[in-house]
Structure formats: structure tokens, C-alpha cells
Amino acid sequence: MKVVNLLAAVDAEKCRGCKTCEKVCPVLAIKVENHKAVVDTERCRGCAACEQRCPDYAITMVKREQPVVVKVDVSAVDYARVEEICRRARLNPEQIICYCTATRAEEVAAAILQGARSPEEVSFLTGARTGCKVECIQPILRLLEAAGIKPEPPKDGWQWYGRTVTVWEIPDEVKHKYATRGFYFDEDIKLLDRVVAAPLQGRRES
Amino acid sequence: MRPPITPIPPRKSQYGIDPALVKTRVSELPGMTSVLLKELFPDLPEVIYPGAGGVSAVRKATEEALKNIDMSRIKPEHSVNILASHHGFTLLGGEPYAEMLKTLKDVIEARTGCNNIRLRAGVGLRFRETEEYIKRYGLDKHFEGKAIGVAPIDQGIPIETEIGTLYGIRKIYDADWIVHAHNSDVREVHFHRQVDRAVKPFGMSYARIETRSTYHQNLGPRAANFTARAIFDSPFVQGKFAFASFLTVAPNGIIGVDADSDLYALNDRVTQIGCRYYGKMMTLFGEIDECIAALDFPCPVVYVFSAGVIYANFAGANTDLYDLDLPLPAYTWYTEAFYGKAGRPLLKDIPPLNPAIKMCVHNYAWTGYPSAFFSEHIPTVVVGQEQADLFNRDPQNLTYLKHAVVAETTEAAMEFAYKTTGTRKVLIFDGAMGGINVSEPLAELLLKKAPAVSERVENELLPKWLRQRGIDMSVLGKAAS
Ligand code: SF4
Ligand code: SF4
Numbered sequence: 001m002k003v004v005n006l007l008a009a010v011d012a013e014k015c016r017g018c019k020t021c022e023k024v025c026p027v028l029a030i031k032v033e034n035h036k037a038v039v040d041t042e043r044c045r046g047c048a049a050c051e052q053r054c055p056d057y058a059i060t061m062v063k064r065e066q067p068v069v070v071k072v073d074v075s076a077v078d079y080a081r082v083e084e085i086c087r088r089a090r091l092n093p094e095q096i097i098c099y100c101t102a103t104r105a106e107e108v109a110a111a112i113l114q115g116a117r118s119p120e121e122v123s124f125l126t127g128a129r130t131g132c133k134v135e136c137i138q139p140i141l142r143l144l145e146a147a148g149i150k151p152e153p154p155k156d157g158w159q160w161y162g163r164t165v166t167v168w169e170i171p172d173e174v175k176h177k178y179a180t181r182g183f184y185f186d187e188d189i190k191l192l193d194r195v196v197a198a199p200l201q202g203r204r205e206s
Numbered sequence: 207m208r209p210p211i212t213p214i215p216p217r218k219s220q221y222g223i224d225p226a227l228v229k230t231r232v233s234e235l236p237g238m239t240s241v242l243l244k245e246l247f248p249d250l251p252e253v254i255y256p257g258a259g260g261v262s263a264v265r266k267a268t269e270e271a272l273k274n275i276d277m278s279r280i281k282p283e284h285s286v287n288i289l290a291s292h293h294g295f296t297l298l299g300g301e302p303y304a305e306m307l308k309t310l311k312d313v314i315e316a317r318t319g320c321n322n323i324r325l326r327a328g329v330g331l332r333f334r335e336t337e338e339y340i341k342r343y344g345l346d347k348h349f350e351g352k353a354i355g356v357a358p359i360d361q362g363i364p365i366e367t368e369i370g371t372l373y374g375i376r377k378i379y380d381a382d383w384i385v386h387a388h389n390s391d392v393r394e395v396h397f398h399r400q401v402d403r404a405v406k407p408f409g410m411s412y413a414r415i416e417t418r419s420t421y422h423q424n425l426g427p428r429a430a431n432f433t434a435r436a437i438f439d440s441p442f443v444q445g446k447f448a449f450a451s452f453l454t455v456a457p458n459g460i461i462g463v464d465a466d467s468d469l470y471a472l473n474d475r476v477t478q479i480g481c482r483y484y485g486k487m488m489t490l491f492g493e494i495d496e497c498i499a500a501l502d503f504p505c506p507v508v509y510v511f512s513a514g515v516i517y518a519n520f521a522g523a524n525t526d527l528y529d530l531d532l533p534l535p536a537y538t539w540y541t542e543a544f545y546g547k548a549g550r551p552l553l554k555d556i557p558p559l560n561p562a563i564k565m566c567v568h569n570y571a572w573t574g575y576p577s578a579f580f581s582e583h584i585p586t587v588v589v590g591q592e593q594a595d596l597f598n599r600d601p602q603n604l605t606y607l608k609h610a611v612v613a614e615t616t617e618a619a620m621e622f623a624y625k626t627t628g629t630r631k632v633l634i635f636d637g638a639m640g641g642i643n644v645s646e647p648l649a650e651l652l653l654k655k656a657p658a659v660s661e662r663v664e665n666e667l668l669p670k671w672l673r674q675r676g677i678d679m680s681v682l683g684k685a686a687s
Contacts, residue, residue, distance in 0.1 A: 003604055024359045047601050049359060052333035061599070094546040097423065099539055099576040100602040104547070131602045132331040132576060134358050135539065138419035158361050164420040165369045167429050174368050178432070180676035182401035182530055188426025191533045198553055201546035 002101040002127025005067040006046035010037045014058035021050035021059060023158040026133055027124040045070065045123065047130035070127040074106050077113040085109040089139070089146035090168065090196050097139035100131020108143045118151040119144070119160055138164060167192065207239040210643045213636030214299060217504035221332050221572040223592045228570045230616035232500040232634050233643040241649050242641040243458040243513055246656040247486050251479075253459030255298060256639050261305040264460065268309040268451065271465040272317075275449050280383055282319035286448065287381035290327040291411035294389045294453065295339040296505055298639055302460050304343035306453055307387055311349060314385070325353035326378050328411025331602060332506070332574035333357035362414040365443065367436035373414035374437065379446060386450040386469065390476040391514065392484040396522045396535045397422075400480045401431045401675060404452065404473035408443065409434030427540040428530055438469065452476065456483045457514030458640055474677050481671045485528055486656075486663045487513045492523040493655045496629045497648060498620070499584075500567045502636040506575035507568070507606075510635035513642045517635050521580065524560040528671040536560055542579045549582075559583045564627035567619045568593070568610070573600035578609065585626070586610035587619040 008021075008030060017035035022028075029043035030050050037050075037058070051059040074082060086093040086105045093106035103126050111125040119140045123129040129136045141163040144151055153160050167188055175185045210233035216225035232238070244250055254263040280286060288310050294303030311323050325345055327336035336355035340346050345353045356377050363376040378384070388407055398406050409421050409431070421433045437443055449467040453460050456479060466472040491513075501517060503510035508518035519527060522536040534541050536557040544552045551558075559580075566580065568588040573596055580586065586609065588594050594612045597603045613619035624630060632645035644652065672679055 096543040182675040184428035188429040201548035
């Protein structure tokens with residue numbers, strides 16, 4: 001869940017049409033048209049990625065008159081299927097996967113069940129990955145994969161490149177090689193498995 | 207009792223309020239004093255900074271450390287990227303780190319004849335932060351326009367590793383050689399647990415979002431550091447790695463510069479300093495029974511620091527952050543993620559945030575790091591509406607103020623904290639150098655507890671910590687100096 005209270009605004013005088021903003025926008029809400037960046041105000045999730053990377057400082061974040069609440073209603077989908085996707089992705093459904101917006105795995109799974117087919121769609125629907133823009137790409141990719149979806153990264157974009165290893169997939173020889181150097185792979189697997197299997201608390205979100 | 211030490215001044219930044227709005231520092235209030243770290247732990251090493259020589263001592267130490275480095279593979283026609291990270295710029299005002307970076311460029315140029323030397327400065331979650339430092343410390347001029355900040359959403363490059371493909375930032379690696387310029391400050395020991403500290407930026411400041419997300423979400427709290435090692439050990443990175451140069455830091459200041467073309471040898475030395483000296487500060491902070499934590503430093507909430515220890519570490523000081531047998535400290539993103547919908551940890555054995563922190567007075571701290579977990583679990587008073595408004599505009603902190611209250615002045619916030627908590631013990635995170643600013647009752651407690659802590663760390667904890675990391679103290683020949 002995210003309250004979107006900001007909107008990217010482009011200063012056309014300063015914009016040189018370099019497309020950096022287009023390549024970093026996690027929801028594909030800004031595009032260069034006729035050599036100038038144009039924001040789709042309905043789509044923008046106020047993450048400031050474009051503002052933070054524009055080499056010409058051509059973007060400012062302005063306050064929205066009407067903040068938009070972005071949220072997927074988990075109760076509108078079959079919770080058994082939500083649980084199945086989460087646990088297959090080795091995430092507890094109530095586990096937070098985006099710290100900035102406190103989005104839980106179950107909300108991403110629900111977004112997928114409601115039709116999200118890519119990290120961009122997940123971010124658009126839930127607001128996840130529109131805070132720090134850094135930390136939550138892997139759990140989103142894991143959840144999509146667990147639902148049988150193989151998304152393709154946006155062409156020429158820098159949004160994301162691919163899913164990477166999880167602790168369950170670390171090869172045995174790697175574990176052995178570094179066993180004495182403070183990497184507690186097997187112990188962490190035990191901990192994470194317990195988290196995945198932990199019972200739900202299930203309080204209704206207020 | 208000593209007078210308080212002058213804290214690091216507020217700093218102009220897009221991530222903080224206008225410095226003019228910071229009217230009162232917590233250390234200026236009645237009842238505040240300071241304790242020198244050497245008074246607490248007389249065995250802390252001698253420092254070169256702060257000191258009479260100013261940053262020129264850092265230049266000298268860098269030149270000295272580089273004398274032993276073989277630079278013969280760097281040819282005049284080559285290109286070199288000096289890789290830096292944002293945290294170095296917040297250490298002791300930032301000048302010492304900037305001076306090491308400038309010296310590195312000067313020495314490499316003089317020794318190799320190569321003049322295509324660039325600075326690539328990585329960030330945390332504030333993508334413009336190092337751009338600000340590059341200007342502030344004149345690094346753009348010193349590097350003749352070849353100094354840039356790089357962010358984890360910039361164009362990436364796949365790196366093949368022992369554990370599959372991970373991703374770096376393309377501009378970090380777009381040179382023939384890379385020089386890893388860092389520091390040994392323990393900073394987020396709750397995350398790295400002092401495991402491969404010297405290698406960590408390869409999985410963070412120099413890495414793309416995919417890799418950083420792997421670290422924080424895919425591997426588990428103690429295995430996570432392996433992402434950095436996997437990247438560093440990859441043939442791609444090894445083919446470019448020239449050497450590393452580190453500001454070596456103890457809680458009381460900069461103790462020297464350590465350079466090595468063997469990063470793991472340097473890492474072993476850094477581990478010993480980190481466990482021994484920071485370990486003592488952290489263990490001492492764990493002895494605090496109750497206090498008000500005052501944040502007063504130009505950095506995001508978690509990173510404000512006192513005695514070399516950051517607030518996030520203090521929030522976990524009820525646990526032993528160095529003990530790897532302990533699966534989860536009281537704060538990491540893994541811990542935070544494992545709080546269920548009722549606001550309780552999903553597993554019973556997940557430790558709570560340090561219950562000694564009765565209240566947090568947020569006098570001055572920046573945005574740019576998700577911090578709502580702290581205000582949700584520790585009663586928080588934010589000083590000034592401007593600061594509150596700034597947080598309400600930060601996409602990473604939209605709920606920080608939902609859990610906090612706003613006070614008009616520093617005085618009012620502290621009065622409220624004293625009354626509500628009933629404690630007069632105050633620990634100020636304001637980056638004071640060489641010592642810590644605290645209230646008198648806390649000074650007494652720290653001075654009383656320090657000798658026993660020192661002994662316990664030396665005799666009991668340090669041997670265990672080093673053993674867990676595979677470090678044999680007896681073979682640590684070269685001390686960092
Ligand atoms: S990044 Fe900036 S200059 Fe480039 S297209 Fe976008 S707004 Fe224009
Ligand atoms: S979602 Fe973020 S990157 Fe995209 S247009 Fe809005 S502020 Fe810019």
C-alpha cells in the first residue's frame with residue numbers, strides 16, 4: 001500500500017531528451033516524445049527515481065492536490081492461492097518485501113492473481129519498489145516466478161536485469177569452500193524456512 | 207565533568223532541512239557533558255585525525271601506505287577508476303576521506319604516468335548524495351571534471367560469479383583498472399556482522415539493485431555478505447582490481463591508512479580493529495539500562511552516530527551483533543521484514559528493538575532511508591514542522607510521522623522526553639569527534655561499566671568473534687598503522 005502524494009514535473013527548458021528518466025522509471029510512467037520527457041500523471045507513483053537521476057536536473061517532485069492510494073485488496077482474491085504463491089517463492093505471506101511502503105508478500109501475490117505480469121505492473125498496482133527503488137526487485141521476481149510467470153525486462157531499460165541466487169540455491173562446493181569464514185548458509189536456511197512456515201497473524205489492515 | 211564536544215554542524219543537502227532551521231543542538235542543553243573515548247577505553251589506538259596536522263596527516267599516511275603497492279601494471283595509456291562510497295564522506299566531517307581520494311589520484315598519476323584517472327562515488331539510497339560531496343570537497347576540480355556519483359539504478363553490467371549472475375553498475379567497471387577506496391568504519395555491523403567488511407561495497411555501493419536486493423532479501427542475515435565476495439572474486443572483477451586503500455578508523459578517530467593489493471589480508475586486519483574497538487563500544491552501549499536517544503547529525507535516522515556507533519546499531523545493542531551464533535539482531539531489514547500484520551515478530555525468538563531506548567528525540571536527521579520501523583517501535587519526537595514536512599515528502603518515509611509526534615523546539619522535545627520516560631540518561635548521536643556527548647547520569651554509568659566491558663571483550667568475546675570469522679589473531683602480523 002502506498003499513498004502517492006507526489007508527481008514528477010519536467011522542466012521542458014532544461015530537458016535534453018536523453019531518456020535516462022525513461023530507463024529508470026519503475027512503472028514506465030515517463031517517456032520521451034519529440035525530444036522532451038512527458039509524464040503520464042495517472043501512472044506516476046511519485047518515486048523520484050527520474051528526479052534523482054536526470055543528468056540535467058530537469059525534474060522536480062511536486063505535491064499532488066489529490067493524493068492517490070495505491071493498494072491491492074488481498075481479500076478480493078482466494079487466499080489459499082496467495083499462500084501457495086508466497087510459500088513457493090519461499091516467503092511468508094505476511095513478510096514485508098518493500099520496507100518503504102511496508103508492502104507484504106501477500107499483496108504482491110494478490111496483484112499477480114489480479115493480472116500483474118511484470119515487476120512494473122506489480123509496482124504500479126501495489127506501490128512496492130517506488131520508495132527506495134532498490135531493495136525489493138528480487139522478492140517481486142521470485143513471486144512472479146512462483147506464479148509461473150517469466151517477465152522480460154523492459155527493452156533498453158535499466159529497470160531490472162534478472163533474478164539472482166537465493167540461499168537455497170547456493171552450491172554445496174561453495175558452502176564448503178567458505179565454511180570457516182563466517183558465512184552461515186545452512187543456519188540461515190533453517191531460520192528462513194522457519195519464517196516461511198510461521199503461522200499468520202492475520203490482523204486486518206486498518 | 208567535561209563540557210560537551212562541538213558536534214558536526216548541520217549540512218546543506220536536498221535530504222535535510224535548511225541548516226538555518228537547526229536552532230539548538232541537544233548537546234547545548236543544560237545537564238550535558240562529554241566523555242572522551244580514551245577515558246572509557248585507554249587501550250584505544252592513537253589517532254592521526256583529528257589531530258594537530260589536520261588532513262595533511264591523512265595525505266602523509268596515504269602516501270606512506272602506497273609506497274608498498276606495486277602499480278607497474280597500470281600503464282600511461284590506461285584508465286583507472288577510483289571507487290568511493292558515500293559513508294566515507296560522513297566520517298569525521300568528511301575531509302579525511304576526500305583527502306585520501308585526492309592523494310590516491312596524485313600518487314597514481316605520479317607513479318604510473320597515467321592521467322585518465324576518474325572518481326566513481328557510489329551511494330546508498332540517496333542517489334544524489336555523492337554528487338553533493340563531490341562539489342563540497344572540490345573533487346570535481348581535483349579530478350579535472352572526471353568525478354561522478356553513480357547510483358544502483360544506473361545502467362548495469364552482468365557479472366558471472368560462483369553463485370550465478372550478479373549485476374554491477376556499468377560505470378564502476380568502465381576502466382582498465384579499479385582502485386577500491388574505502389574505510390574500516392563498522393557502520394552497519396547489524397547487516398555485515400563484521401564479515402568481509404572490506405569487501406562489502408562490491409555488493410553495495412558498486413552494485414546494481416538486483417545484487418543489493420539479493421543481499422537484503424535472498425540470502426539470509428548471515429549468508430548475505432557472500433554476494434559481495436562472489437562479485438569481488440569473479441574473474442571479471444579480479445581482472446580489473448589494482449589495489450585497495452582504506453582509511454582505518456576506530457571509534458575515537460582515524461588511526462591510519464592501510465593499502466594492499468590483497469584485499470583479504472587487509473580485511474583480516476580491519477576485522478580485528480572492528481571487533482576489538484567497536485566491539486567494546488557496542489558492548490558498553492549494550493550495558494545502558496535506560497535512556498533517551500537524541501539524533502542530531504546530517505545523515506538518515508539509522509546512520510546518525512556517536513562514538514563511531516550508529517543509531518541502528520544502538521537499536522540492536524540488546525543483542526551481540528558480533529556473535530554469529532545469533533541468527534538475527536534486533537534490527538536488520540531481515541528482522542524488520544519478519545514482523546507480521548499484528549506488529550509482532552513472526553517467530554518468538556526474534557529479539558525486540560533495544561528496550562533500553564525509552565524515547566528517541568529526532569532533533570536533526572535526514573531522509574533517504576526507510577525509517578518508519580524505528581518510529582513505529584520507539585516513541586519518537588521530531589523537532590520542527592519543517593523536518594516533519596520533509597519526511598512526509600520522502601517516498602521512503604511516508605509513514606515515519608504517522609508514528610511520531612512533532613515538538614516546536616529542542617527544549618520542548620527534551621522536556622517531554624524527560625517527563626514521559628522518567629529517565630535523565632541521554633545519549634546524543636551528533637558525530638562528536640574523540641568522545642561522546644551524553645547527560646551526566648549516563649556519563650557516570652558509562653565510566654563505571656567500561657573497565658569490566660573491556661576485560662570481557664578482550665578475554666571472552668573477541669576470541670569467539672574472531673574464531674567465528676576464521677581469523678587467527680596470532681598470525682595478524684601487520685598492524686594497521
Ligand atoms: S532524464 Fe532529464 S534530460 Fe533526460 S529525458 Fe528525462 S527529463 Fe529529459
Ligand atoms: S514513477 Fe517515479 S520515475 Fe516514474 S515518472 Fe513518477 S517519479 Fe518519475
